Amino acid sequence: MGDRLTQLQDAVDQLANQFIASFYYIERHHDLETFGPNDKIPDLKPEQMQQQVDTLPAEEFQAGQLELARDLITKEQQIEYLISSLPGLDNSERDQEQSIRDLEEEIGVAEAQRLEAVKEKDEVLAKLDQVLRAIRRH
Known part of the structure; x- marks a missing residue:
């Protein structure tokens, strides 16, 4: 294991990767609904839509979002712990x-x-x- 700063940098890098993976999951598996009057769903052929969005059932999509959110929170708590263990004002x-x-x-x-x-x-x-x-x- 590396020193605390290396562990902290690795954890921040992992958090960034988790954010990207979360955005990809949401972008890839959302349902095709509009949220506002200015939102538009592009007219795509079925084979193009299959490449861009793989809609999941609502329960499965929400369960995936919940798991990703928990992973993000766990990583953030790990980062907070690493930060608190660094020498600083308390030392x-x-x-x-x-x-x-x-x-x-x-x-x-x-x-x-x-x-x-x-x-x-x-x-x-x-x-x-x-x-x-x-x-x-x-």
Whole structure:
């Protein structure tokens, strides 16, 4: 997983794709009704209309719209969460510096443990080498 900003950018890109998919779904599957007196339905031949609009039954169309709306809301909530986790006004520069110092201290402890483990490994290898040499002599 990337850092928070990368995750946020990916989520915004996914939201944009979801918007486009939602518009396409509505454009492709709506019923051919007018909403106002100036709206016009073009006179298309049946084969042309089949290419432009694939009308779905009202219940199926509404269920699809509901699912798309829920997906958009879920993605928006994910974006809000990512934004809230970014450092900002709630995290002062001093708090961030302290966090960095704490992490550096943890890294120092982990490095000391690693060096101790390497030293122990070398000692065990030396003992094993002595044992193997002793076995070969006998």
